[in-house]
Amino acid sequence: MSTFVAFILAIASSMLIDNVVLSRFYGICPFLGVSKKVKSSLGMGLAVVFVITIATLICWPLYRLLELAHIEFMDTVAYILVIASLVQLVGLFIKKFSPSLYKSLGIYLPLITTNCAVLGVVQSNTDQGLSFLNSLANGLGTSIGFLLVIVIFSCIRVRLESANVPKAFKGLPIALIIAAIMAIAFMGLQGLFTGIKL
Amino acid sequence: MTTKKNFLKGIIEENPLLVSILGTCPALATTKTIEAAIGMGLLFTIVLICSSVLVSLLRKLISEEIRTPAYILIIATFVTIVKMLTNAFIPDLYSTLGVFISLIVVNCIVLGRAEAYASKHGVFDSLIDALGMGLGYTLAIVGIAFFRELLGTGGLSIGKIFTFIPEAKLQIIPKGYEISVFQNPAGAFIVFAIILAVITFIKNRKEEYKKAQDKLKKAQAKAALSKEGEAK
Numbered sequence: 434m435s436t437f438v439a440f441i442l443a444i445a446s447s448m449l450i451d452n453v454v455l456s457r458f459y460g461i462c463p464f465l466g467v468s469k470k471v472k473s474s475l476g477m478g479l480a481v482v483f484v485i486t487i488a489t490l491i492c493w494p495l496y497r498l499l500e501l502a503h504i505e506f507m508d509t510v511a512y513i514l515v516i517a518s519l520v521q522l523v524g525l526f527i528k529k530f531s532p533s534l535y536k537s538l539g540i541y542l543p544l545i546t547t548n549c550a551v552l553g554v555v556q557s558n559t560d561q562g563l564s565f566l567n568s569l570a571n572g573l574g575t576s577i578g579f580l581l582v583i584v585i586f587s588c589i590r591v592r593l594e595s596a597n598v599p600k601a602f603k604g605l606p607i608a609l610i611i612a613a614i615m616a617i618a619f620m621g622l623q624g625l626f627t628g629i630k631l
Numbered sequence: 632m633t634t635k636k637n638f639l640k641g642i643i644e645e646n647p648l649l650v651s652i653l654g655t656c657p658a659l660a661t662t663k664t665i666e667a668a669i670g671m672g673l674l675f676t677i678v679l680i681c682s683s684v685l686v687s688l689l690r691k692l693i694s695e696e697i698r699t700p701a702y703i704l705i706i707a708t709f710v711t712i713v714k715m716l717t718n719a720f721i722p723d724l725y726s727t728l729g730v731f732i733s734l735i736v737v738n739c740i741v742l743g744r745a746e747a748y749a750s751k752h753g754v755f756d757s758l759i760d761a762l763g764m765g766l767g768y769t770l771a772i773v774g775i776a777f778f779r780e781l782l783g784t785g786g787l788s789i790g791k792i793f794t795f796i797p798e799a800k801l802q803i804i805p806k807g808y809e810i811s812v813f814q815n816p817a818g819a820f821i822v823f824a825i826i827l828a829v830i831t832f833i834k835n836r837k838e839e840y841k842k843a844q845d846k847l848k849k850a851q852a853k854a855a856l857s858k859e860g861e862a863k
Contacts, residue, residue: 455816458657458660458816458819459656460656461656461659462653462655462656462739506711507711509736510704510707513707513736513737514704514707517699517700517703546703547737547739547742548737549656549734549738551737552733552734552736552737553730553733553734556733556734557729557730560729599828600835601828601829601835602824602828602831604831605652605824605827606824606827606828606831607824609820609821609823609827610824612820613817613818613819613821616817617812617815617817620815
């Protein structure tokens with residue numbers, strides 16, 4: 434299998450089979466909080482794709498530097514600093530080059546710092562000792578999986594607003610039930626292909 | 632606010648998970664077994680207490696502009712300490728919780744309490760607040776874990792993660808009748824949804840009761856007034 438095909442398969446694997454929200458439970462807060470409108474969920478998802486991809490690109494070499502200095506235990510502290518400053522930097526960049534995109538992403542950018550998907554992906558890359566290409570595939574796949582699921586979820590929630598739901602289940606509880614049904618649907622993809630090494 | 636009230640508000644009125652809906656990721660991910668949930672709650676409470684006390688101690692030194700990065704750094708430091716201690720002393724807990732110990736850094740509750748409470752109150756008050764919030768969160772996730780383990784495996788077991796206590800298992804639902812979906816991610820969502828729905832139901836009932844009481848009082852007052860008018 435060529436490296437390219439393996440790379441694509443690794444992305445698909447972490448996007449569909451081990452979906453970030455529905456089976457690994459990263460980033461539930463924005464998943465529930467920013468999914469009332471399709472447009473805003475799309476904005477949030479795109480911002481997350483952007484930040485996770487760049488964060489994995491930076492944090493892999495950073496860990497090698499920490500290893501050189503024999504302070505591997507500082508990884509979490511280093512990562513959170515990188516992510517927080519990265520989010521700020523990305524915000525500034527987008528503001529300069531594309532004010533319209535900044536306007537639509539505006540409020541969601543600072544929220545990404547506390548999105549556990551970003552730190553979760555970077556940290557689990559380190560904990561599993563993945564190679565650079567594998568880390569990148571994991572980052573890309575996870576973030577695209579997040580985008581996919583949050584957009585599907587928001588589409589369902591928009592329709593749910595006009596549905597006749599029991600009073601106690603209105604709002605968050607019914608949304609969680611929908612998430613459960615989506616999780617069951619994604620469970621069907623398990624075992625499609627696993628253990629791709631790059 | 633009295634100390635007792637300050638402590639209790641984190642458990643019932645302002646429960647971080649069930650009322651404010653914060654910190655949902657570990658609440659769903661680490662609740663497969665009761666033991667894992669207890670471990671998670673314990674580590675979370677330790678980090679919350681330490682960071683709240685330190686933030687409260689430094690509240691006059693940290694300037695307004697760099698508040699958030701400073702808090703995140705304090706929290707990340709304590710998480711690293713807790714992570715290393717867990718790895719050294721309870722390695723089974725460390726491998727069960729995995730990356731979710733590191734993810735306490737981005738748990739909104741810790742940062743939220745630092746911002747909303749510890750940065751404005753004294754050390755003792757912050758300590759009590761953190762203790763209440765931590766205990767409230769622990770109780771909430773242990774509750775979720777109780778239903779997931781009971782329905783998913785048919786019984787409750789201890790001693791698998793905390794290896795220093797003897798292993799024991801209590802089988803309640805006979806083997807073959809357990810509903811294994813509750814051990815899967817989907818089950819976590821369902822249990823959490825039903826718990827939230829029950830809480831909303833109780834809240835609605837209370838509000839309706841209050842409204843009915845108010846209406847009754849108003850009607851009584853009106854009746855009393857009209858009687859007075861008649862008497863005059």
